[in-house]
Amino acid sequence: MTRPLRLDPDRLFPAEPRTRDIARALYAEIGALPIVSPHGHTDPRWFATNAHWTNATELLLAPDHYLYRMLYSQGIALADLGVADRNGAPATNPRAAWGLFAANQHLFRGTPSRLWLDHVFAEVFGFEQALDAGTADFYFDAIGEKLASDAFRPRALFERFDIAFLATTEGADDPLGHHAAIRASGWQGRVATTYRPDAVIDVEHEGFATSMARFAELTGEDVYSWRGYLAAHAKRRADFRAAGATATDHGHATARTANLSATESEALFARVTGSDWTAADAELFRAQMLTEMAKLACDDGMVMQIHPGSFRNHNRGLFASHGRDKGADIPTRTDYVSALKPMLDVVGTRTDLSIILFTLDETTYSRELAPLAGHYPCLKLGPAWWFHDSPEGMRRFREQTTETAGFYNTVGFNDDTRAFLSIPARHDVARRVDCAFLARLVAEGQLHENEAHEVAYDLTIGLVRRAYKLDADAAAPVAAAA
Amino acid sequence: MTRPLRLDPDRLFPAEPRTRDIARALYAEIGALPIVSPHGHTDPRWFATNAHWTNATELLLAPDHYLYRMLYSQGIALADLGVADRNGAPATNPRAAWGLFAANQHLFRGTPSRLWLDHVFAEVFGFEQALDAGTADFYFDAIGEKLASDAFRPRALFERFDIAFLATTEGADDPLGHHAAIRASGWQGRVATTYRPDAVIDVEHEGFATSMARFAELTGEDVYSWRGYLAAHAKRRADFRAAGATATDHGHATARTANLSATESEALFARVTGSDWTAADAELFRAQMLTEMAKLACDDGMVMQIHPGSFRNHNRGLFASHGRDKGADIPTRTDYVSALKPMLDVVGTRTDLSIILFTLDETTYSRELAPLAGHYPCLKLGPAWWFHDSPEGMRRFREQTTETAGFYNTVGFNDDTRAFLSIPARHDVARRVDCAFLARLVAEGQLHENEAHEVAYDLTIGLVRRAYKLDADAAAPVAAAA
Amino acid sequence: MTRPLRLDPDRLFPAEPRTRDIARALYAEIGALPIVSPHGHTDPRWFATNAHWTNATELLLAPDHYLYRMLYSQGIALADLGVADRNGAPATNPRAAWGLFAANQHLFRGTPSRLWLDHVFAEVFGFEQALDAGTADFYFDAIGEKLASDAFRPRALFERFDIAFLATTEGADDPLGHHAAIRASGWQGRVATTYRPDAVIDVEHEGFATSMARFAELTGEDVYSWRGYLAAHAKRRADFRAAGATATDHGHATARTANLSATESEALFARVTGSDWTAADAELFRAQMLTEMAKLACDDGMVMQIHPGSFRNHNRGLFASHGRDKGADIPTRTDYVSALKPMLDVVGTRTDLSIILFTLDETTYSRELAPLAGHYPCLKLGPAWWFHDSPEGMRRFREQTTETAGFYNTVGFNDDTRAFLSIPARHDVARRVDCAFLARLVAEGQLHENEAHEVAYDLTIGLVRRAYKLDADAAAPVAAAA
Incomplete structure (x- = not known):
């Protein structure tokens, strides 16, 4: 009963012959482009040790x-x-x-x-x-x-996969030693980090106290004072930039933001770093910190990614026996319209800031996210994420965001994976689904074929470089520069 | 202006010729298989009296x-x-x-x-x-x-329709006389019941008092004590199993569950069976009873179905004049992630329990239900239900659940109908839509055609038999056994 | 790099050749029908002055x-x-x-x-x-x-566009001078108004006080007493009917309705027109006024349109600098099932009332709106609106409403635009998407081609005329009269 394993060269393209031909032609030009992976969870140790x-x-x-x-x-x-x-x-x-x-x-x-x-x-x-x-x-x-x-070995595959850029994700308390080792090794593979400070922001995280201690040690700041805590973030953001980072990432349970006064923030910080705080305090502090991170991003130019809406460790028995990240995270309904407003009241009209929004709640694509990204200069939409990083999920993303946000308020593909060997597969799926989507627009007379080729290139390479500030010359408008 | 009535032999198959050919080939093998109907509302009297x-x-x-x-x-x-x-x-x-x-x-x-x-x-x-x-x-x-x-006559049509199994639904206070008559008649048609205790669980149901009285009478238990009430459920579940039931069904307004202590449960029961309770008490009692039913299911092996999310009798004037079930039930937004957690905290890691979830809120397919069923061993997804028991509804169900939950965390088709003559039509629609969906996966290179044939069989016969425990030998993994 | 501009005559039709042929045949019969535009925001001054x-x-x-x-x-x-x-x-x-x-x-x-x-x-x-x-x-x-x-010039284009009917939208405090001028001019173009009283209903609207003053002046009523306020609405509705209006329109932030007693309403009115009211009072007053408008509609036969669910002026900085209607309105999650019930408890069984519901929350199509419209005699569904007035948006509307509400609980297309020159384009898109949808139903054997032709005509002309009461003879059942 064993079946042959043969990848259909036309996989994920529409069956209708004329549309398929268009998709093939689009894919022929972008299928083999280098991989730019601006957000993921591979282990930098692999590339440091090359074991x-x-x-x-x-x-x-x-x-x-x-x-x-x-x-x-x-x-x-x-x-x-x-x-x-x-x-x-x-x-x-x-x-x-x-x-x-x-x-x-x-x-x-x-x-x-x-x-x-x-x-x-x-x-x-x-x-x-x-x-x-x-x-x-x-x-x-x-x-x-x-x-x-x-x-x-890791570096050989990295090169074979033609990866032009790969971002890993490290916590605010990470010494970034593997990244230093990669650079020190003289190997030319471009592996960068991403600043993910959740464990020093979420006081409900079981590792909060430990992470804060390391955060203090690495920065030499008094991280238990509000002023020192913010200074420590600024220092570590600089450390991360030195290790190639162009972006930060924030994985909160909700997208809630806040716009407290300095006095209120300081008092809240004192409360949540003390012994007497409520779940509402913890949520408000995470909310305020998204706004603080946006303000720091205005200063240092880092791109901000927000990945909200996962109910972590839903299976109580499994969490007790196995701990976190065991496939038991379940998406929840997520609001963006009210949740983001306090932060947008502060930074919403900035044209020099970039905040990339992700969601696990697909109902927000057409209702909230596309209208927000299709209006605010600082907002962009990340690709279909996690459970929706799939052919149908990507198709829904394009169908439900493009008409309001266009293609140019999106940022290309993220593989978001720790499964290194699957990175080419994941990018290939995204490229094929985008070509299939564009082919339908062409076949149905909504887009000229030469425009579709330009968009296919931008979805593969152009937008990601610009959105994550990967090239000095990528600041120019994408298609206008073509 | 009369038009000829001719069923298109290719109805509901995609128009694209190659995909249509694949769908035809799939349907040719499963279109005429016997009907297994594990959840519905036909009247057992029909088969008892054959009038x-x-x-x-x-x-x-x-x-x-x-x-x-x-x-x-x-x-x-x-x-x-x-x-x-x-x-x-x-x-x-x-x-x-x-x-x-x-x-x-x-x-x-x-x-x-x-x-x-x-x-x-x-x-x-x-x-x-x-x-x-x-x-x-x-x-x-x-x-x-x-x-x-x-x-x-009913039995003749039952045989002509090639129905291998038909489940009806009866309340906890039903004497099951028609089912007894069917078995006593010697007729070989396999008609089973399903345990649906809503009217003795929902204290806001207008028939609660009457149903409780009959519940007491049929069981001989003191159903007004918490212990006696639970014992009565256990007895009636046994009665229903003797009448062929393999499943229970629960049609609450929400999917809310609770995990109260025995003492809290007893106090709550005393309150809601007394004269001084609130709507919140009634809701909490329904919530706790879902958990109690799950615990009983762990004991007696019955499959549990949950059908939440309908705002019953929305039209006030019509309810006053005509009563319930008059086409005025309107779906509402339904949460599963928080709602089911208390029950899952109790039974979530059981591999010998089966809870089949239905929804009227399609937004939960990709966001909540597929991730839950794609993780918890005890959870499975019922098919597209009621307003969504339709070609587009079924297509959305497959498109939005398969990528996360796969096919093998679903349970085949339910006709859920009281319209006996439409049962073959309803199963035929489901079979055709499934073949169309599989044909697209094959045409787009995601699935080999011989795998699609295996899945088509499982969606028609294999999964339903296993999920509803209809055959002793159905416990083996479905496709692995093929 | 300039590309030729040529409209594909088959644009928006499915690529699959047989389905495309059916779509073409359907469009050939309805593509050039006159435009009926029952809801929009063009400026009546254009047609009055013809400048x-x-x-x-x-x-x-x-x-x-x-x-x-x-x-x-x-x-x-x-x-x-x-x-x-x-x-x-x-x-x-x-x-x-x-x-x-x-x-x-x-x-x-x-x-x-x-x-x-x-x-x-x-x-x-x-x-x-x-x-x-x-x-x-x-x-x-x-x-x-x-x-x-x-x-x-405006009138020449109106005629060239073959517009049979065009409704504009005016506030309750509008003197309707342009409409009077149009009629007085002898020009035969049929331009009507629509009664949109939001600014005298929403006490949170920044123009409330000014609008109320003009409302008083135009009606001669004591609009600061509850009785006088309702009488003023009745008078102005009559004025609007005299200016061709057949409909009213209500753009509230939510779909909430209320069913207060006369005494409660009067007290609420006194509160919100005084100086001491809360946001909850303002919301309750808007809710009660939807019910009052429905009651007035039962009296005077005007069709009622409800357009809820937009978070207006979301961008604080932009609102401060530029004011309202600057592309910063963001849709929010909207509930209809609970929200509409108080009003439906009053008018839900009326067969002589027509309430047309719109949404910016597409999740309500299959879950709430189609089941409501597929049951209540007074409810109909407006077309895909605003952000969803697009090919994909319209396709989702048909796919998610038709199976439960059918075609005949919908009301044809609204262009809802102030961009006069785009009106033919917008109607053309809607006609093409409807033909594409119908063609698929025919190609997949769900509908006979001659039925599809009848439906295509009804979606273009028949339903809008009937729903907006545009012809005296339009009261007959649509398809039955064909």
């Missing part, structure tokens, strides 16, 4: 919550998949875990994981038969062999 | 709120359609009512009712001209004649 | 917030586009403003503005090259010349 990865399970399965949450949803124990719990990695046989994954490939039919896996197996590893129970051992052995070769 | 139905109006129009609400929305009086009010059936001439319905067929263009009616008229009754003012009498007479024949 | 428009910038750019908000979102200053601020029109050179607009045409790719502009440039002005930096001056000069000719 070999070990085996299929430890590289591809056990760290990937997209994969194991689906298996878990069907009653498969995480321990049997090699997923670490609060006591560390289980004593699971990696080959057995891989076999279990292989035997349940049908669960991924119709999901983006299936597209990414097919691409990784066919393009990165060169398999010609699909993964299933019958080929599991062959896969496990072949992947292990390849990973032991120099061609599959 | 003839009378005429077109009384069988097809007057009891079907999908049809008469549309006519009512255009200013037609319910009395003129033969719809009963609080005083019983009106003295309307059934032929005249049928004529009014026939003359307004244009109102149903583009609705699923039109698809179902066409199927019933063409396939069940063999008409070759469409219903309209000119053919109304011919239809009325011909249907009346057929209904008087043995071939159109 | 020449001046230049491209003052006619097409500076007053159109669809256009300048997009340019503003990319950092272009409104002053550079000729947009007036609180001090009046800036001293911008109109030709320079036009050049800036021309050089940024890429921003409109994929937006409905692009479709409308192409249509205006190609069909109204006869350009054969697209607008861009290179053709900007040529456009500016050519448009200026044409506007100076008699063929481009």
Whole structure:
């Protein structure tokens, strides 16, 4: 029952022949462009040490919550998949875990994981038969062999993938040692960091106290005073810029912002860093800090990303046994119109500030986000995110934002992944879906084909460079410069 | 102006020729499979007595709120359609009512009712001209004649429709006499019940007191004590299982659940069964009872269905004159992420429990339901429901749930109908829409055609059998067993 | 790099050839029908004075917030586009403003503005090259010349556009002088008004006091007493009917209604017209006034339109500098099910009342609006509105409302525009999208082609005439009369 593994060269293009031809022509020009990855979660240690990865399970399965949450949803124990719990990695046989994954490939039919896996197996590893129970051992052995070769070490793959820029994400208390090591090594791969200060902003985060202590140590500031705390943020933002960062990132439970006076902010800060605060205080402090971050961004030119709307660690039992980031984060309804107004009252008319908004609540695309980005100079829309980083999700994003925000208030694709080997697959999906969308506009007489080629280039390369300030010459209007 | 009535053999398949060919090939293998109907509202009396139905109006129009609400929305009086009010059936001439319905067929263009009616008229009754003012009498007479024949008695149609399993829905206070009569008759048709205890759980239901009295009588328990009340539920669940039930069903206004201590629950129960309670108490009691039902399901293995989010009897004037279930139930915004958490804190990691979630709020598909079902072992997604049991509704369901939850966290189709003659039509629509969806995945290179055939079978037969525990051997993983 | 400007005769039709052929055939019969525009914001002064428009910038750019908000979102200053601020029109050179607009045409790719502009440039002005930096001056000069000719005066274009009916919108304090002048002129163009009393209902509106004073003056009523206030509304509604109005319009922030007793209403009125009221009072008064308007509509037969859900003047800085209606209105989540119930408790079963509902929250289409309109005799659905008046927006409207509400609980198209020259373009887009939608239903076997032709006519002409009571003989059921 093993099926051949062959990537359809026309995958994700519309079936209708004329539209497909247009999509093919668009893709022919942009499909092989270098990868610009301005937001993700790969481990900078890989590129610093350039050490070999070990085996299929430890590289591809056990760290990937997209994969194991689906298996878990069907009653498969995480321990049997090699997923670490609060006591560390289980004593699971990696080959057995891989076999279990292989035997349940049908669960991924119709999901983006299936597209990414097919691409990784066919393009990165060169398999010609699909993964299933019958080929599991062959896969496990072949992947292990390849990973032991120099061609599959992190830097070699980075170069093979033609990655022009890759951003990782580090906390405000991170010493950025791996990034320093990368630069010191003389390797030319462009790997930058991103400033993600959530753990020193969210007083409800279990690591808040520890992170604050390190934050104090790294900055030498009195981070327990409001003035010192803000100064520490400014210092660390400068450290991060020195490590290549052009952006910050903020993953709050809601998009709420606040516009408190300096006195109110100071009093709130004293409260939440003391011992007597409420959940409402914690939320208000996160809200005020988004506005503070926007003000700092006006000063230092960093791009601000807001990723709100995830109910983290929803599964109480699993959080108790396994901790965070185990595929149990569930999106919630998110408001932007009221939530962002206090911050926009402060910075909304700035033309030198860039705030990129993401959402897990697709209902906001046409109702809130496109109208906001289609008006405010400082707002741009990030691509379809997380659960919506998928062909249908991307299609809905374009269909529901373009008519109000246009293409030029969006910022190209983010892979947002820690699964390094899937990065080319993810960018390829986005490029194909964008070409399919543009092809339909051309086929239905809404856009000229030469305009579509220009837009396809901008969605792939032009907008991301400009939005994340990756090139000095990228400040010019995108299409006008073409 | 009469048009011929001919069902397009390719109806609901995409027009694009290659995709249509794939859809046809998929449908050729599953279109004629037996019907498994695990959730619906047909009257068990029909199969117990096997009595003839009378005429077109009384069988097809007057009891079907999908049809008469549309006519009512255009200013037609319910009395003129033969719809009963609080005083019983009106003295309307059934032929005249049928004529009014026939003359307004244009109102149903583009609705699923039109698809179902066409199927019933063409396939069940063999008409070759469409219903309209000119053919109304011919239809009325011909249907009346057929209904008087043995071939159109309930059991004969059940067999002709090739129904392998049909679940009805009865309240906790139902003596299940019709189901007993069916089994006693020796007839082999498999008709089971479903435990729906809303009227003894919702203290705001106008029939609560009466239902509780019958609940007490049928169980011999002291249902006015918390302990006796829970014991009565356990007893009646056992009675229902003896009448073939594998599932319970819960139709609350919201999806809210609670996780009270035993002491708190007992106090709440005392309050809501006394004379001094608030709407908030009533809601909290319904919430706690969902958790109690989940705990009972862990004990007795019954599958739990939750159908929340309908604002019942929205039209005050119509409720006063006609009572409930008159096409005036309007969906409301529904939250699942916070609402289900208290129950999931108790049973969320169970792999031996199955809770099937439905929604009338399509915004929850991609934002809440697919992520929940794609993580929690005990959660599955019911099909597109009620207003969304339609081609576009089903398409949105697949497009918005598959990428996160896959196919294998869904449970196949429910017809959810009291319109017995439309059951084959409804299943046929679902099968066609699923084939169309799968055909697109194949045509766009996301799925191999042989995988699509396997999925088509599972969506039609495999998943429903497993989800509703209809076969002893259905516990094996679905596709893995293929 | 200038591209030719040629409107694709098949634009907005599906690419699949058989479906496209059906769409073409449908459009061939309805594409050239007269325009009925029952709701919009053109200036009646144009038709009263029939004065020449001046230049491209003052006619097409500076007053159109669809256009300048997009340019503003990319950092272009409104002053550079000729947009007036609180001090009046800036001293911008109109030709320079036009050049800036021309050089940024890429921003409109994929937006409905692009479709409308192409249509205006190609069909109204006869350009054969697209607008861009290179053709900007040529456009500016050519448009200026044409506007100076008699063929481009307002009445000539009205006739050339084949407008059978055009409704403008005036406040309760408007003397309706332009409408009187139009009638007195003997010109046969049918231009009517619409009663929009928001500024005398919304006590939070900055013009409330001024509008009330004029309201008193025009009616001679004591508008500061509850009884006199209601009488003034009745009088002005009669004035508006005499100026051709068949409808009223209500643009509240929410859809909330109330059902207060006469005593409560009177007390509330006294409060909000005094000096001591809260935001909650203001909201309750707006809510009660929707119900009062519905009651008046039962008396005088005017059709009631409700346009809720816009957060007006979201950009604080811009509102301070430029005032209202500057492209900074952002949609918000809107509830209808609870919000409308108090009003529906009063008028919900009336078959002689027509209330047309609009939304900016597309999530309500399938969840709330279609079920409400598919039940209540007095409710109908207005077309896709504002941000959703676009090909994708219209397609979502049909896909998400038709299956529950049918076509016959909708009311045809509204252009809702102040951009007079774009009216034919906007109606053309709607007609094409409707034909495309119907063509798919035919191609997928859900509708016969001759039925689709009948529906296409009704969506273009039949339903709007009936819904807005534009013809004495339009009271008959639409399709049944065909």
